[in-house]
Amino acid sequence: MSKTDTAADGAEPVPAAESTEAAESAEAADERELGSAGSQLSTAPQEDAPNLPTLGVIGWARWFWRQLTSMRVALILLFMLSLGAIPGSLIPQNSVDELKVADFKKAHESLTPIYEKLQLFDVYSSVWFSAIYILLFISLIGCIVPRTWQFIGQLRGRPPRAPKRLTRLPAYTTWRTDAEPEQVREQALALLKQRRFRADLAGDAVTAEKGYLREAGNLLFHVSLIVMLVAFAVGTLFKSEGGKLIPEGDGFSNTLTQYDDFKSGSLFDNDSLEPFSFSLDSFEDTYEKSGPEKGTPRIYRAHITYSEGADGPEKKKAVEVNSPLDIDGAKVHLIGHGYAPVVTVKDGRGKTVYHGAVPMLPIDSNVTSTGAIKVSDGYRDKNGKKEQLGFNAFFVPTFAGAGKGQMFSQFPAPDYPVLALSAYHGSLGVDSGLPQNVYQLDTSAMKEFKDKDGELLKQRIRPGESMELPDGAGSITFEKDLKEWASFQISQQPGNGWALFGAGAALVGLVGSLFIQRRRIWVRAVRAADGTTVVEMAGLGRSESPKLPEELGDLADLLYEQAPGVPEPTQESAEPAEPHGPAEPEAVPAEGAEK
Amino acid sequence: MNLAAATNENLANISNVLIYSSMAVYTLAFLAHIAEWTFGSRSKVARTSAALTTEGTAAAAARPEVTVKKAGGTAVLERPKVVTRSAAGTRDVPDGPGAHGGTEKGDMYGRIAVSLTVLAFVVEAGGVVARALSVMRAPWGNMYEFSITFSTVAVGAYLLLLALKKNVRWMGLVLVTTVLLDLGIATKWLYTDSDQLVPALDSYWLWIHVSTAIFCGAVFYIGGVGTLLYLFRDSYESKLESGGQPGTFAHSVLSRLPSAASLDKFSYRINAAVFPLWTFTIIAGAIWAGDAWGRYWGWDPKEVWSFVTWIAYACYLHARATAGWKGRKAAYLALFAFATWLWNYYGVNIFITGKHSYAGV
Ligand code: HEM
Numbered sequence: 001m002s003k004t005d006t007a008a009d010g011a012e013p014v015p016a017a018e019s020t021e022a023a024e025s026a027e028a029a030d031e032r033e034l035g036s037a038g039s040q041l042s043t044a045p046q047e048d049a050p051n052l053p054t055l056g057v058i059g060w061a062r063w064f065w066r067q068l069t070s071m072r073v074a075l076i077l078l079f080m081l082s083l084g085a086i087p088g089s090l091i092p093q094n095s096v097d098e099l100k101v102a103d104f105k106k107a108h109e110s111l112t113p114i115y116e117k118l119q120l121f122d123v124y125s126s127v128w129f130s131a132i133y134i135l136l137f138i139s140l141i142g143c144i145v146p147r148t149w150q151f152i153g154q155l156r157g158r159p160p161r162a163p164k165r166l167t168r169l170p171a172y173t174t175w176r177t178d179a180e181p182e183q184v185r186e187q188a189l190a191l192l193k194q195r196r197f198r199a200d201l202a203g204d205a206v207t208a209e210k211g212y213l214r215e216a217g218n219l220l221f222h223v224s225l226i227v228m229l230v231a232f233a234v235g236t237l238f239k240s241e242g243g244k245l246i247p248e249g250d251g252f253s254n255t256l257t258q259y260d261d262f263k264s265g266s267l268f269d270n271d272s273l274e275p276f277s278f279s280l281d282s283f284e285d286t287y288e289k290s291g292p293e294k295g296t297p298r299i300y301r302a303h304i305t306y307s308e309g310a311d312g313p314e315k316k317k318a319v320e321v322n323s324p325l326d327i328d329g330a331k332v333h334l335i336g337h338g339y340a341p342v343v344t345v346k347d348g349r350g351k352t353v354y355h356g357a358v359p360m361l362p363i364d365s366n367v368t369s370t371g372a373i374k375v376s377d378g379y380r381d382k383n384g385k386k387e388q389l390g391f392n393a394f395f396v397p398t399f400a401g402a403g404k405g406q407m408f409s410q411f412p413a414p415d416y417p418v419l420a421l422s423a424y425h426g427s428l429g430v431d432s433g434l435p436q437n438v439y440q441l442d443t444s445a446m447k448e449f450k451d452k453d454g455e456l457l458k459q460r461i462r463p464g465e466s467m468e469l470p471d472g473a474g475s476i477t478f479e480k481d482l483k484e485w486a487s488f489q490i491s492q493q494p495g496n497g498w499a500l501f502g503a504g505a506a507l508v509g510l511v512g513s514l515f516i517q518r519r520r521i522w523v524r525a526v527r528a529a530d531g532t533t534v535v536e537m538a539g540l541g542r543s544e545s546p547k548l549p550e551e552l553g554d555l556a557d558l559l560y561e562q563a564p565g566v567p568e569p570t571q572e573s574a575e576p577a578e579p580h581g582p583a584e585p586e587a588v589p590a591e592g593a594e595k
Numbered sequence: 596m597n598l599a600a601a602t603n604e605n606l607a608n609i610s611n612v613l614i615y616s617s618m619a620v621y622t623l624a625f626l627a628h629i630a631e632w633t634f635g636s637r638s639k640v641a642r643t644s645a646a647l648t649t650e651g652t653a654a655a656a657a658r659p660e661v662t663v664k665k666a667g668g669t670a671v672l673e674r675p676k677v678v679t680r681s682a683a684g685t686r687d688v689p690d691g692p693g694a695h696g697g698t699e700k701g702d703m704y705g706r707i708a709v710s711l712t713v714l715a716f717v718v719e720a721g722g723v724v725a726r727a728l729s730v731m732r733a734p735w736g737n738m739y740e741f742s743i744t745f746s747t748v749a750v751g752a753y754l755l756l757l758a759l760k761k762n763v764r765w766m767g768l769v770l771v772t773t774v775l776l777d778l779g780i781a782t783k784w785l786y787t788d789s790d791q792l793v794p795a796l797d798s799y800w801l802w803i804h805v806s807t808a809i810f811c812g813a814v815f816y817i818g819g820v821g822t823l824l825y826l827f828r829d830s831y832e833s834k835l836e837s838g839g840q841p842g843t844f845a846h847s848v849l850s851r852l853p854s855a856a857s858l859d860k861f862s863y864r865i866n867a868a869v870f871p872l873w874t875f876t877i878i879a880g881a882i883w884a885g886d887a888w889g890r891y892w893g894w895d896p897k898e899v900w901s902f903v904t905w906i907a908y909a910c911y912l913h914a915r916a917t918a919g920w921k922g923r924k925a926a927y928l929a930l931f932a933f934a935t936w937l938w939n940y941y942g943v944n945i946f947i948t949g950k951h952s953y954a955g956v
Contacts, residue, residue: 324889
C-alpha cells in the first residue's frame with residue numbers, strides 16, 4: 001500500500017513564479033525530479049483525496065481500509081478519544097465510586113435513564129468509548145505494518161539520486177575549486193561517511209542520508225502504545241481489588257470471604273488469589289504538636305506480621321502510605337486509619353453481652369469519628385425478654401472540654417478521648433436480609449432509651465467510665481485500652497510490568513521521533529568550461545529546520561578546507577549560475593538562526 | 596511553640612513579602628512594556644504590507660534569500676555561503692521588528708521591561724524558595740504554591756529563551772500580564788498558610804511528578820501564547836495579501852510581531868519539545884499512583900484530564916504532520932490542548948473532587 005512516491009509533506013520545494021511557456025514544462029520536469037528527491041523522507045502515509053471507489057465490494061472494502069488507516073482518520077479518532085474521555089470526569093463513575101453514582105442517581109431521576117442508556121456511569125468500559133479506541137488501534141496497526149515494511153525497504157535501498165538543479169533545494173551552497181571533480185567527490189564521500197551519513201556515489205554526485213532513528217523511534221512509539229493497551233486490557237480483565245479494615249490485634253487471610261468489599265475483572269478466577277495472611281500488631285501515628293502545622297500527620301505506619309503461602313514463616317513489616325507490602329504480585333496498601341474504642345456491654349444482671357473494639361469512621365482531619373455499636377444477640381431486658389441494643393457513637397480523640405463548643409476533635413492524637421453515646425433498644429433490622437452498613441444505626445424499628453427528663457439518653461464518657469441504661473437495663477463501658485484500626489487495600493493486577501515497559505519504550509521512541517531530524521545531503525562536483533571544478537552542496541529535511549542550513553554550512557566548511565575555492569569567473573562561463581544562485585545578496589543571518 | 600516552628604513562620608512571612616514585592620516589580624515591568632508598545636507605534640512600519648502586496652516575480656525575489664557567513668577562527672578565505680529557501684505554501688514575510696517598532700525610545704523601554712522582569716523573577720523565585728524552606732519540603736502542596744511556582748517557571752523559561760538569543764521579546768507584555776493575573780488570583784483566592792504535607796503526598800515522586808507537571812504547564816503556556824498570536828498575525832497577513840485593510844490598531848500591533856510562519860514554527864517547537872516530558876509526567880504519576888493508591892490508573896478526574904490533554908497534544912502533533920491540517924486548523928487544536936491543560940490545573944482542583952484534592956485547595 002505504498003503511496004509515497006510523491007514528495008514528502010512539508011518538503012516540497014518552491015515552485016518559482018516564472019511566466020514563459022517554455023520554462024513551464026522544464027519547471028514541471030524539475031518538480032518531478034525534486035519530488036523524488038524528497039520522497040520517502042518519512043513513512044507517513046500520503047493524504048489522498050477521498051475519491052469514492054467504483055469497484056464493488058472489494059473496492060469499497062479497500063477504500064474503507066484506506067480511510068481507516070489514513071492520518072486524517074487517525075486524527076479524528078484521536079480527537080474523539082479525547083472528547084470521549086471527558087464525561088467520565090464530570091459524571092460519577094461506577095468504577096471509581098459506586099456510592100457517588102447512587103447519590104447522583106437519587107438526585108437526578110429524570111437524567112438517570114438517559115445516562116444509563118448512554119452508559120455514562122461506565123464511560124471507560126462503554127460500547128462507544130471502546131469502539132473509538134478499538135478503531136483507533138486497528139487504524140494504528142493498519143498504519144504501523146505497512147510503514148514498517150516501507151522503512152525496512154528504505155533501509156535496504158538507496159536514497160534517491162541528486163536532482164539536476166540542486167539550487168532549488170531548501171539549503172544550498174556552491175564554490176569553485178582547482179581540485180579534480182573525482183577527488184572532491186571522494187573527499188565528500190569520506191567526509192559524509194565519517195559524519196555517519198549513509199552515503200554513496202552515483203554519477204557525478206554523492207548522495208547521503210542520516211537520521212533513520214527518527215522513523216525507528218516513531219514506529220517504536222506507536223508499537224509501544226499497543227503494548228501498553230494490551231497490558232492494560234489484561235490487567236483490567238484479570239485484576240482483583242478489595243478492602244479490609246483491621247483493628248489492632250486482628251488479622252486477615254487472603255480469601256474472598258474475608259474482604260469487606262471486593263471487585264474483580266471479568267476473567268478473574270478466585271483461585272488466583274495469592275495465599276498469604278497478616279495481622280496488624282500496632283498502628284503508629286504521630287502529628288505535629290505545635291506551630292502553624294499543628295495537627296498535620298507526620299507518620300502513618302502499620303506494623304504487621306505476615307506470612308506467605310498457606311503457612312509460611314512469619315515476617316515483620318511496616319506498611320506506609322507510599323510503601324506497600326508486595327507479595328508475589330499482590331500488593332497491600334495502607335489507605336486509612338481511625339480509632340476503635342473497646343466497649344463492654346452488660347445486661348441488667350451484670351452479664352457481659354458484648355465486648356470488642358468498634359471501628360469508628362473519621363469525618364474530619366482531626367479524626368472526629370462516628371460509628372454504631374450493635375448488640376445483636378445475647379441481650380435480655382429486665383423481664384428476660386430477648387431484645388437488641390444499639391448505640392449511636394461519636395468519638396473524639398481530643399475533646400475540647402465540656403461546654404467548649406461542639407463535639408469536634410481538636411487534635412488527631414488521643415490526648416483526651418471522649419465517647420459520646422445515645423442508646424436505643426428494639427430491633428436492629430439486621431435479620432431483614434438487606435445488607436447493612438455496620439457504621440450506621442437503623443433506628444426505624446428501635447425505641448429510644450429515655451433519661452430523667454424524658455429525652456433521648458445521651459452521655460459523654462471517658463475511658464474507664466460507663467453509661468448506665470435506665471431502669472436497670474444494663475450498662476456500657478468505654479474500656480481503657482483504646483485501639484486504632486488501619487484499612488488496607490489488597491490488589492492484584494497482572495500486566496503491570498508490561499505496561500511499564502511499554503511506557504518506557506514509548507517515551508524513548510517519542511524522544512527519537514521528535515528530536516531527530518531525518519535529512520539528505522547531496523554533493524555534486526563537475527568540471528566547468530573554464531577547467532575549474534564546480535562544487536555544489538544541497539540539503540533537504542523532512543520539515544524546515546534551522547539546523548539543516550547550519551549542518552550544511554559545517555560540512556561545506558570541512559570540504560572547502562580540502563578543496564579550497566578559487567575566485568568566481570565572469571558571468572558567462574558560470575554554468576550552474578541561477579537566478580537564486582550564490583552570487584546573491586549579502587549576509588543576513590540564516591533563517592531560523594536566531595529562533 | 597517551639598523555636599523551629601517560629602523560624603518557619605518567619606520564613607513563610609518572608610515568602611509572602613517577596614511574592615508581593617515581585618508583583619510590584621512585575622507591575623513596573625508591565626508599565627515599561629506598555630511604554631515600549633506605545634513608542635513603537637509611532638514608527639512607520641510598512642515592511643509587512645510591502646512584502647505582501649508586491650506581486651509575482653517581485654515576491655519571489657523578496658524571499659528571504661538569507662545567507663550565512665561562517666566566520667572561521669582564523670582569517671582564512673571567505674567560506675561558502677548557504678542559501679536557504681522556505682517551503683512551498685508559506686508566505687515569505689519578514690518578521691516584524693518587535694514591540695519597539697525599531698524606535699530607540701521604545702527599545703529602551705523594552706530593555707527596561709526585560710531588566711525589571713529579571714528582577715521580579717529573582718524576587719519571586721526567592722519567595723518560592725522561602726516558602727519551601729519554611730516547610731522543608733517541595734513547595735507544591737496546594738494550589739497557592741502551584742501558582743507561584745508556575746509563574747516563576749514560565750518567566751524563567753522566557754528569560755532562558757531570551758538569554759539563548761531567541762527571538763521572544765515580543766511576548767513580554769502578554770507574559771507579564773498573565774503572571775500578574777496568576778499571582779493576583781493566587782494571593783487573593785488561593786492563599787493557604789504554609790503547611791505540612793499529608794503522608795500521601797510525602798514521596799520522592801512528588802518532586803519528580805509535580806515538578807515536571809508544573810514545568811510542562813509553564814512551557815505549554817508559552818507555546819499557547821505563540822499559537823494565539825499566530826492566529827491573529829495569520830489573519831492579518833491574509834487580509835493584507837487579499838488586498839484588505841486591517842484596522843489601525845491591529846496593524847500597529849500585528850505588524851510588529853514576528854511573521855505568522857515564525858510564530859507557527861515557534862509554538863510547534865515548544866509544544867513538540869515539551870510533549871515527551873508531559874508523557875513522562877503522566878507515566879511518573881501512574882507509577883506513583885501505583886505506590887500510593889494501589890493502582891496505576893483509575894480514571895480519577897485528574898488522571899482523566901491528563902489523558903485528555905495528552906491525547907489533545909498528540910492530536911496536534913498529528914495535525915502538523917497531516918497535509919491539509921497544518922496552519923490554522925492545527926493551531927486551533929493546540930489551543931484546545933492548552934485549554935484542557937488549564938482546566939486540569941484550575942478546574943479539576945476547584946470544581947471536581949477526586950483523589951487529587953488537597954487540603955484547602
Ligand atoms: C493511539 C493513538 C496514537 C497516538 C497517541 C499517536 C501519537 C503520535 C505522536 C505523539 C506523534 C508525533 C511524533 C512525531 O511527530 O514524529 C505521532 C506521529 C505519527 N503518527 Fe501517531 N499516534 C497514534 C495513532 C496513529 C495512527 C492510528 C496512525 C496511522 C494512521 C499514526 C501515524 C502517525 C504517523 C505517520 C506519524 C509520523 C508523522 C511524522 O512523520 O511526522 N498514529 N503519533
